[in-house]
Amino acid sequence: MWHLYQHTLCPFSRKVRFLAAEKGVTVELVRELPWERRDGFIELNPAGQTPVLSDGTLVLIDSVAICEYLEETVERTSLLGSGAAERAEQRRLIAWFDQKFYSEAVVPLLSERMFKRVVARAAPDAGVLRAAGRAVEGHLDYFDYLLERRRWLSGPAFGMADIAAAAHISVADYLGGIDWDGHDSTRQWYSALKSRPTFRPMLGEKMEGLPPPPHYDKLDF
Amino acid sequence: MWHLYQHTLCPFSRKVRFLAAEKGVTVELVRELPWERRDGFIELNPAGQTPVLSDGTLVLIDSVAICEYLEETVERTSLLGSGAAERAEQRRLIAWFDQKFYSEAVVPLLSERMFKRVVARAAPDAGVLRAAGRAVEGHLDYFDYLLERRRWLSGPAFGMADIAAAAHISVADYLGGIDWDGHDSTRQWYSALKSRPTFRPMLGEKMEGLPPPPHYDKLDF
Ligand SMILES: N[C@@H](CCC(=O)N[C@@H](CS)C(=O)NCC(=O)O)C(=O)O
Ligand SMILES: N[C@@H](CCC(=O)N[C@@H](CS)C(=O)NCC(=O)O)C(=O)O
Numbered sequence: 001m002w003h004l005y006q007h008t009l010c011p012f013s014r015k016v017r018f019l020a021a022e023k024g025v026t027v028e029l030v031r032e033l034p035w036e037r038r039d040g041f042i043e044l045n046p047a048g049q050t051p052v053l054s055d056g057t058l059v060l061i062d063s064v065a066i067c068e069y070l071e072e073t074v075e076r077t078s079l080l081g082s083g084a085a086e087r088a089e090q091r092r093l094i095a096w097f098d099q100k101f102y103s104e105a106v107v108p109l110l111s112e113r114m115f116k117r118v119v120a121r122a123a124p125d126a127g128v129l130r131a132a133g134r135a136v137e138g139h140l141d142y143f144d145y146l147l148e149r150r151r152w153l154s155g156p157a158f159g160m161a162d163i164a165a166a167a168h169i170s171v172a173d174y175l176g177g178i179d180w181d182g183h184d185s186t187r188q189w190y191s192a193l194k195s196r197p198t199f200r201p202m203l204g205e206k207m208e209g210l211p212p213p214p215h216y217d218k219l220d221f
Numbered sequence: 222m223w224h225l226y227q228h229t230l231c232p233f234s235r236k237v238r239f240l241a242a243e244k245g246v247t248v249e250l251v252r253e254l255p256w257e258r259r260d261g262f263i264e265l266n267p268a269g270q271t272p273v274l275s276d277g278t279l280v281l282i283d284s285v286a287i288c289e290y291l292e293e294t295v296e297r298t299s300l301l302g303s304g305a306a307e308r309a310e311q312r313r314l315i316a317w318f319d320q321k322f323y324s325e326a327v328v329p330l331l332s333e334r335m336f337k338r339v340v341a342r343a344a345p346d347a348g349v350l351r352a353a354g355r356a357v358e359g360h361l362d363y364f365d366y367l368l369e370r371r372r373w374l375s376g377p378a379f380g381m382a383d384i385a386a387a388a389h390i391s392v393a394d395y396l397g398g399i400d401w402d403g404h405d406s407t408r409q410w411y412s413a414l415k416s417r418p419t420f421r422p423m424l425g426e427k428m429e430g431l432p433p434p435p436h437y438d439k440l441d442f
Contacts, residue, residue, distance in 0.1 A: 062312060062317075064312060065312035065313045066309070068308065072305045085279055085290075086290070087290070087293070088286045091280075091283060092282045092286045095283040096288065
């Protein structure tokens, strides 16, 4: 049995959960808050980060390594595509979300709206939130551009780039960081993702003391 | 013919160059300084980051996507290993260097010692450099721990994790950020890497106005 050490607002954990569900792999969730730096968790992953996937013997660390592992070992529709060039485009976009969108949009939202509220009990910094808002706007323009030319983010087929994108965007959206106005292409694509039974259940979860905005789990938003 | 857009102190570019050399793939280097945000480069890569590998038709972006592409398409000894678990361990360590070592050690060194000197013409911040030094020390302790148990970073075989590590460590070392004292296991491993003909040539390159420390390209350091 796979155990996934994660928490509900960790976008990398959401990516693994969404992908595992698409692959038909059942994972048991273990709630882990990385900022608590629990000894047993640091022993498991010296980087101290979620997600970690383990079956008790094998310990898989880093969401990209975990997703590639599931892609390699679970026989089901490929989520990376069939040609090397296709896979390179999926991986380019996964890195875009895991690094660029995460650091410019998700990290400031998590630190100002989640960490300061739930852990540090301090007020959010309005300047940081404004900068994150501008970053989100630039990213959404780019996703619109791609989705006006492609059915899914990396091409004609649904794949790991869409999964990574949904993971990061849903966390930003939970934290009130996405203004959907004027981004119809991305909105339409995200609405299709929201209705997937492999992703929808996650949108029902809440972090205590931090409710999402009302539109967050709606298919029509 | 492959063209690689890169600059000599970009660790992600060094990773691709080292790997391409191991795979026997010739790449023509194009010097690109990402902070100049050249229009033609942003058109090529909307993320504005080096490295980019292109043959004029295909445009490969992101060092992980590029390395996986070369691993998939070039028939030569595998640099990721043969089993899925082995590959997961390589990828975990690649992410460790690309994200953790890069952000905690290489970014502050690049910004204080390279960017401020060559571009901004300002004095480095001693506090930032001290914090980077402490981070490097912690990382080297972990690499020693691994290398006391393993021939190479991720196991018995040389692979992509060693390549990623050499790329990031060599940039930090160029910038005077590595104190090798007391880290014999990592030093011995790095000396073996330095003598590889696929890596050694890079150690002869210099960034103008920013000489490396004397030990930088020595096998005995
Ligand atoms: N490269 C890792 C990044 C994971 C990551 O940054 N996780 C965050 C939670 S969303 C974390 O654990 N942060 C705590 C820390 O970095 O100390 C992955 O893809 O899994
Ligand atoms: N995920 C990318 C990261 C590349 C990266 O951060 N490159 C740096 C140079 S070492 C860069 O272009 N920075 C400029 C920027 O981020 O705007 C990769 O692995 O290739």
